Amino acid sequence: MEIKNPHYHEIEEFQNRSSKLKEIKDLGIEPYPHKFQPSHMAKELHDLYAEKKCGHFDDAAAGETPVVKFAGRLILFRAMGKNAFAQLKDESGKIQILFNRDLSKVTGYNVEKSKDKQSHIKFIEKKLDLGDILGIEGNIFLTQKGELTIFVKKVTLLCKTLLPLPDKHSGLADLGVKYRKRWLDLITDPDVINTFIKRSKIIKMVRDYFDEAGFLEVETPILQNIYGGAEAKPFKTHINALHQDMYLRIALEISLKKLLIGGFNKVFEIGKIFRNEGIDKTHNPEFSMIEAYASYWDYNDMMEFTEKLYESIAKKLCGSTKIEFGRHTIDVKTPWKRLSMKKAIKEYGSVDVEKLSDDELHKKLLETSVDREKLKGATRGNLIALLFEELVEDKLIQPHHITDHPIETTPLCKLHRDPKEKEDKIVERFESFIAGTEVLNAYTELNDPQIQRELLVNQAKKRLEGDEEAHPLDEEFIEAICQGMPPASGVGIGIDRLVMLFTNSTSIRDVIFFPIMKPEESS
Secondary structure, three states, rough: OOOOOOOOHHHHHHHHHHHHHHHHHOOOOOOOOOOOOOOOOOHHHHHHHHOOOOHHHHHHHHHOOOOEEEEEEEEEEEEEEEEEEEEEEEEEEEEEEEEOOOOOOOOOOHHOOOOOOOOOHHHHHHHOOOOOOOEEEEEEEEEEOOEEEEEEEEEOOOOOOOOOOOOOOOOOOHHHHHOOOOOOHHHHHHHHHHHHHHHHHHHHHHHHHHHHHOOOOOOOOEOOOOOOOOOOOOOOEHHHOOOOEEEEEEOHHHHHHHHHEEEEEEEEEEEEEEEEOOOOEEEEEEEEEEEEEOOOOOOHHHHHHHHHHHHHHHHHHHHOOEEEOOOEEEOOOOEEEEEEEHHHHHHHHHHOHHHHHHHHHHHHHHOOOOHHHHOOOOOHHHHHHHHHHHHHHHHHOOEEEEEEEEEEHOOOEOOOOOOHHHOOOOEEEEEEEEOOEEEEEEEEEEOHHHHHHHHHHHHHHHHHHHOOOOOOOHHHHHHHHHOOOEEEHHHHHHHHHHHHHOOOOHHHHOOOOOOOOOOOOOO
């Protein structure tokens, strides 16, 4: 098999930089050293010296100002006779540096070994390129315009780059490149870095919130013999050692419930979920979720607990319960509005489902843009749920808990305790919505093994009839339920949608480092 050179080998800039790399190596300079230890990051330097008098150019040249070591990517270079100004960028920001003809030296460079006896400043001008990663040591000072600058006394090449960065003015206009080559997006757009820093902070806040409430963080298998816990098509794989097909999990639920049965009172897991389904602004086939289960709680307890999570994050991250999302100002202050699904359809969709027959519900749905395939064989509960999706969801801008769903929407939830609702096959489930999008899903969990088996058998029948999203029959889970699961409530929260909300991001791809994309076509 012939392995061809990649397309970028033909780019002129790659060839020019490769030539420079060879020249640098021929001079005995190591262009990829093992280590450099910065003393500060950019933001630290600006914070430290913003208000301090740290001397001026002559003081720094004489070595009379504080010495710092800094490492970062070269993003700007401007020669000005005896001096050259540049900018280096690290994770926290950027800082101006100054190279001087007489005092700035390149680590490992010997003028006498150079064919043309170039000075150190000429080496910097001719052999370094934008994008190169440098380590510098020098004296901090303020320019006449008051800009914090490092007078470089020693510069060490840490990484010679062979490909250029995107144009700093146009940036990454191609969204495909932006998402597929996230490293370029991070280099060129500081707002992207801030989004992912916030993501990390939000996940820590979530973890701390559950930990402080007495939940134990656990890890459960990603590879499963039988998938379950949601209605979704799984990804399938194979374990060679066991000659056995397995599935990537579509939810965390089943394993976590087994832990409740085993005796843990409160558990949670933050992990990756995989669903082999559509991709859009709020869906990625691989996504992050937290699921949590609390023994002896019901869905009312979980409603109060989860809305306080959002309020807590908003206060810590934004300093207020009000956050900006798109053109809306969202207030996550508790308590959130609570409406049953039927009441929400009446209030926001102007349809009283209690007064309509199944045929009339069907006709109402034909007036919407609902996928007609979903109407085939739909029960009354299915029709009500579809009406809610079509008439109500996008109107739920401020936080809402939508409670009391038809049993057809989930086989893992307990029937309503109210006799009338129980008779109508309503379950104690709630979904929470913000900005027209579902942000979490929770139940009073079903722990009656006989009802559980009946519901899963019905799901298995649907699966045999061709419904790829229906639950398979998991006899091991039913066996576990037979051995006794305490009354409990569980919740699932999409981490990515949570981050979208608190970073004002309208696409899930903006908050996942490497979203699922088609591979780039090779030229």
